[in-house]
Structure formats: structure tokens, C-alpha cells
Amino acid sequence: MAKYLDSRRRHPLLSHMTNNLDTFFGAMSDPTRRAVIERLVSGPAAVSELHAPHxxxxxxxxxxxxxxxxxxxxxxxxxxxxxxxxxxxxxLAAAESWLQKQRAMWEGRLDRLSLLAESIAKAEKG
Amino acid sequence: MAKYLDSRRRHPLLSHMTNNLDTFFGAMSDPTRRAVIERLVSGPAAVSELHAPHxxxxxxxxxxxxxxxxxxxxxxxxxxxxxxxxxxxxxLAAAESWLQKQRAMWEGRLDRLSLLAESIAKAEKG
DNA sequence: AAATAAGTTAGCTATATGGCTAAGTATCTT
DNA sequence: AAGATACTTAGCCATATAGCTAACTTATTT
Incomplete structure (x- = not known):
């Protein structure tokens, strides 16, 4: 039996990626693996079928x-x-939400900065 | 001068992540690097300042x-x-949209997944 | 029963990655 | 001018990663 490819009894679904963005991003950093994911979003497949195009x-x-x-x-x-x-x-959802959070923070800062820029511009005019 | 850390004249900017999700995910797969990103969303910083907590x-x-x-x-x-x-x-935005696309495709259950992403985001905040 | 199909295990190789120290360069600061 | 700062370069080491072949184990098919 496949020592690694046996997922019964492991990871209760969420426990995995809440902390482990590490492994998530690591997994996604390979083109072959990303291709597999892209294939799998449209439905399950056998190993040999997944393997074929690679x-x-x-x-x-x-x-x-x-x-x-x-x-x-x-x-x-x-x-x-x-x-x-x-x-x-x-x-996927977890990683997405992490990215969203970062982006939101970044955009929030931009908003504050543009407000600051505006107020400075006004002060300079006045 | 830093042979690598000099971004004048380079800036792939967009060309980079359209195809290069590879390098993006690879970059994000390390905790130190993710921490740097998390720090940088709240504003620019000097190398030494970024280095300090690590x-x-x-x-x-x-x-x-x-x-x-x-x-x-x-x-x-x-x-x-x-x-x-x-x-x-x-x-960040590009990767996010890639993930969104995959998520959307996944059995076409966009709504359910968005809810999932939200609940995960909430759980992470709390 | 024999052949084929679909994985699985074992083991080897080369490159990439992450960490270190030591020493160098180019600015400030005093 | 001397010393401290803030990187920068060079080089070494250990582990991880991605790829390969060869041989093995169950199912299915014929």
C-alpha cells in the first residue's frame, strides 16, 4: 500500500492549512503540480489519467x-x-483569504496615504 | 552594488506573474519571506529593519x-x-485571481466556496 | 494460468535552497 | 581621520527537491 498516498484517518480537513501556508505555497510552486490542480478542479481522476499529459x-x-x-x-x-x-x-480558499488579507492591508495603507497626500496638498495651497 | 537587489531598469512588473506563478508561489513558500511580505504591506522598510526580527x-x-x-x-x-x-x-493580486479562478471552476460551486473562504478568514482573525 | 495494467518501492544523481562565517566596500558619525 | 553602520561578496555545508531506471505487487483481462 502506498505509504504516503493514503489519506484515510489523516488531516481533519482544516487543521492542515491554517498554519501550513508553507506547504501550500511549496506545493503550488511547481508547474506540474499546479497543472494537476488545474485538472482536478474539473473533477476527480485516476493517477494514470493525471499522469498522461506529463x-x-x-x-x-x-x-x-x-x-x-x-x-x-x-x-x-x-x-x-x-x-x-x-x-x-x-x-485553496485559505490561501486566497490570506492573500486577500494582505491585499486589503496594503490597499488600506494606500487609502490612508492618499488621504495624507490630499491633506498635504491642501495645506500647501492654503 | 548589489548584483541582484537592484531593480532599476528591470521591473517585469506584469510580465512576471502572468506566466510566472512558479516564482511567486516559490517565493511565498518560505515563512521568512512571507513574514517580510506581511511586514511590507504596512509600508516600506530598510533592509536592517526588515532583518531585525529574524x-x-x-x-x-x-x-x-x-x-x-x-x-x-x-x-x-x-x-x-x-x-x-x-x-x-x-x-499578490494576480495570484489571488488565479486561486479565485480555480476555486470558481471547482464544481462550479462558487457561492459555497466563498462562504468557506470567509469563514476561514474569520477563524484566522479570531 | 498467463499477460497486461496500474501503481509502488528502492535506490541513484544532479541541482536548488537555506544557513553559516569571514572579509570587503561604501556611507555616515564623531 | 577613525570608527561605526549598513549592506555586499565570496565561499562552504547540509538537506531538500526533481528527475531517472529497475524491479516488485496486486488487480483485471484474455
Whole structure:
């Protein structure tokens, strides 16, 4: 049995990415893995199907899947000789909300700065 | 002069993250670098100031800044002996929109996922 | 029962990444 | 002019990452 690709009993869904933006971003930093995610948003797929479009050896590809699964982005279960992989939406949402927060803060600062700029401009006029 | 930390004449700005989600996610996968970003959203800062809270050697820290700058997330300019670093918002927005797109595609359940993202954001605040 | 399909495990290689120290350069400050 | 500041460069080390081949284990098919 796949030592890594077995997600029963692990990660209660959210525990993973609340703190682990590390593993999330790490997982997403590889083009192959991002492609897998892009494929999986449109539905679950077997390992071999996911592998097909990528010109790398199967074991290499499997390791990418491991990374995705360990980061909580994906889950899989095996039935017969076929392992089916599906996406886990929560981490995507979590990362998005982190980015949103940062952007909001940045924009908030801009607003304050533009107000400051305005008041300075007025003061200079007067 | 800093061979890498010199962003005059470079600024990929937009060209960078349209294709290069790679470098973006790679840059964000390190906790030190994410901390720098979190610090920078509230305004520009000198290298030494950014370095202070991190318990790593300055040269090591500088390399993190390089990575951030090469990924387009950050820019810097030197005046006298002080190098000031500021955030570049576009890449954050680009990554966010990529995530949004994936999320939206995921089984087309945009509304449910937005709610999820919100609840995660709230949980993180609390 | 034999062959094929779909993973899985083991083990090797090369490059990237993150951390360090030591020493150098270019500004201020005194 | 001397010393302190604020990086910058160079170079070394350990671990992680991404890729490969070869061989193995279960299912399914034939």
C-alpha cells in the first residue's frame, strides 16, 4: 500500500492549512503540480489519467501527488488497482483569504496615504 | 552594488506573474519571506529593519530579499548606505485571481466556496 | 494460468535552497 | 581621520527537491 498516498484517518480537513501556508505555497510552486490542480478542479481522476499529459516518469509524477496530498490540497483512495485523486477546496480558499488579507492591508495603507497626500496638498495651497 | 537587489531598469512588473506563478508561489513558500511580505504591506522598510526580527544571518536574509525581488513581489532602491524595500501589489493580486479562478471552476460551486473562504478568514482573525 | 495494467518501492544523481562565517566596500558619525 | 553602520561578496555545508531506471505487487483481462 502506498505509504504516503493514503489519506484515510489523516488531516481533519482544516487543521492542515491554517498554519501550513508553507506547504501550500511549496506545493503550488511547481508547474506540474499546479497543472494537476488545474485538472482536478474539473473533477476527480485516476493517477494514470493525471499522469498522461506529463512527460515525466510515473514514479516522479507520483511524488508530485504525494506532495499535493501531504499539503492537504488533494486526497485519494484506491479501489482495485486504480487510485482516484480529488481536490480538497479548503486549502485553496485559505490561501486566497490570506492573500486577500494582505491585499486589503496594503490597499488600506494606500487609502490612508492618499488621504495624507490630499491633506498635504491642501495645506500647501492654503 | 548589489548584483541582484537592484531593480532599476528591470521591473517585469506584469510580465512576471502572468506566466510566472512558479516564482511567486516559490517565493511565498518560505515563512521568512512571507513574514517580510506581511511586514511590507504596512509600508516600506530598510533592509536592517526588515532583518531585525529574524534570527538568521544578514547575508542569508539578503538572499531571501533577492528571491522576493526576482519574483517581482518586491522592489528596492538604495540611497546612501540604506536600501529601502517596498512591496509590489500586482503579483499578490494576480495570484489571488488565479486561486479565485480555480476555486470558481471547482464544481462550479462558487457561492459555497466563498462562504468557506470567509469563514476561514474569520477563524484566522479570531 | 498467463499477460497486461496500474501503481509502488528502492535506490541513484544532479541541482536548488537555506544557513553559516569571514572579509570587503561604501556611507555616515564623531 | 577613525570608527561605526549598513549592506555586499565570496565561499562552504547540509538537506531538500526533481528527475531517472529497475524491479516488485496486486488487480483485471484474455
Amino acid at each position: 512527460d515525466i516518469a510515473l514514479p516522479t509524477f507520483m511524488r508530485h501527488l504525494m506532495v499535493l496530498e501531504e499539503s492537504g490540497l488533494v486526497r485519494s483512495e484506491k479501489k482495485g488497482r486504480v487510485r482516484t485523486v480529488h481536490i480538497e477546496a479548503a486549502p | 534570527d538568521i544571518a544578514l547575508p542569508t536574509f539578503m538572499r531571501h530579499l533577492m528571491v522576493l525581488e526576482e519574483s517581482g513581489l518586491v522592489r528596492s532602491e538604495k540611497k546612501g548606505r540604506v536600501r529601502t524595500v517596498h512591496i509590489e501589489a500586482a503579483p
